[in-house]
Structures are given as C-alpha cells and as structure tokens.
Amino acid sequence: MGYRWFILAMLLSTQSQGKDLLDHITIQVNGDITKVEPGKALKVFEGDQVKIVAAKLASGKQPEFVNLVGFRRPGGDNPFDDTGKLVLVGDELNRQWAIRRQYLRYRINVRTKSILHGRVFLDVHQPIVRSIRVQVNDKLLDIKPNQTLRIKESDQIKLDRVDANFDVQSPGFRYRFKNSDREHDIVMTRYGRKVAVFPIKVY
CATH class of the missing domain: 2.60.40 (Immunoglobulin-like)
Known part of the structure; x- marks a missing residue:
C-alpha cells in the first residue's frame, strides 16, 4: 500500500x-x-x-x-x-x-x-576496453579483446597502453597475466569485475 x-x-x-x-x-x-x-x-x-x-x-x-x-x-x-x-x-x-x-x-x-x-x-x-597496445620484444602491437596474440616462449611482453571508455588510472582498475602451460592471458578487472580478456598463446 x-x-x-x-x-x-x-x-x-x-x-x-x-x-x-x-x-x-x-x-x-x-x-x-x-x-x-x-x-x-x-x-x-x-x-x-x-x-x-x-x-x-x-x-x-x-x-x-x-x-x-x-x-x-x-x-x-x-x-x-x-x-x-x-x-x-x-x-x-x-x-x-x-x-x-x-x-x-x-x-x-x-x-x-x-x-x-x-x-x-x-x-x-558498461565498462569497455576497446584495445590494448603491448610491446613484444621491441615491437608494438595493437590488440582487440578476444583477439589472440601468439608469441614465442623466449619473447618478452609488456603492456604499453590501454584504450577504454573509463579512466584506467583509477585505483579500481587492475590487470594481470594469467599464466598456465602455454597460455599467458591478460585479464583486466575494474573494481573486481572482469571487463576484458586478451588471449596470449605460446608456441
């Protein structure tokens, strides 16, 4: 009532x-x-x-x-x-x-x-990561979500830039390399919620 x-x-x-x-x-x-x-x-x-x-x-x-x-x-x-x-x-x-x-x-x-x-x-x-730029050895590559990056086991990889519709400098934004046998996915979260995954395959 x-x-x-x-x-x-x-x-x-x-x-x-x-x-x-x-x-x-x-x-x-x-x-x-x-x-x-x-x-x-x-x-x-x-x-x-x-x-x-x-x-x-x-x-x-x-x-x-x-x-x-x-x-x-x-x-x-x-x-x-x-x-x-x-x-x-x-x-x-x-x-x-x-x-x-x-x-x-x-x-x-x-x-x-x-x-x-x-x-x-x-x-x-909705928080969206449009793309990322990674450095593989001395080469810069732009990758979109769910686009698989293939690297050699000896390659050195580093995250260079994140393009998103939110402030990636905010304290709630996190990313990590999820390592397994031959996978090194980049998982991105915002205040604990997964917002993007970038698959990396090692050959």
Missing part, C-alpha cells in the same frame, strides 16, 4: 518554485565526492559504488527524501529516502525503471510530499 501511495504521489506531484527548487545533490562514487546540479547527469559504470550523500535546496532547507528510482532496499525511517545508502551499480538497480539509450539513465528525484524540488540523472555505462 505504501509503495502504491508513493507512485501515485509521484504522478500527482507539482514542480516547486523559487527557493524550494533543488540547488544540487552531493553524490559519492567509489569514495570520490561530486556535486550534480538539477537536470544534469552523472556518468557512472557498472560495478561502481554510489552513495547519495545529501541534497540541498536553494533555500538551504533539507527535502523530505531523495529517491533513486529503480533502487529498492528497505531500511531507515523513510524507505523511499535513499540518502546514505550504498548502491552497487548494475546489481541493485532495476532496469525496468531506466530510460534506455546507449546507456541506462536512472532518475534521482528530490521531493517533499507531493512537491518535486528537482531531479538529476545517473547514467550507467
């Missing part, structure tokens, strides 16, 4: 004006803090950890709740207020509530009862 009331309230809500308008929302992504202005979007990736820290109105007052539409985890005094809740992007967001583009867009609504102060958006992208 409570959730139905909440949906009805969203449909019947009115846009606030003047000092009741949203000024910004403070959001934490993987420990980094950023402020998002009304109508703007924050780009995140599957596997990120997101937390809504606070919302501020132009008047300086606090809204009743900040709701990440598509995230449903009970807890707290107001189950529809997602402030302070840690969200694992990609696992804890219901895609049925997303606006589908080349990515998934989720709304973050700031409300007091039936009054909508404003909203921002969370744009969820």
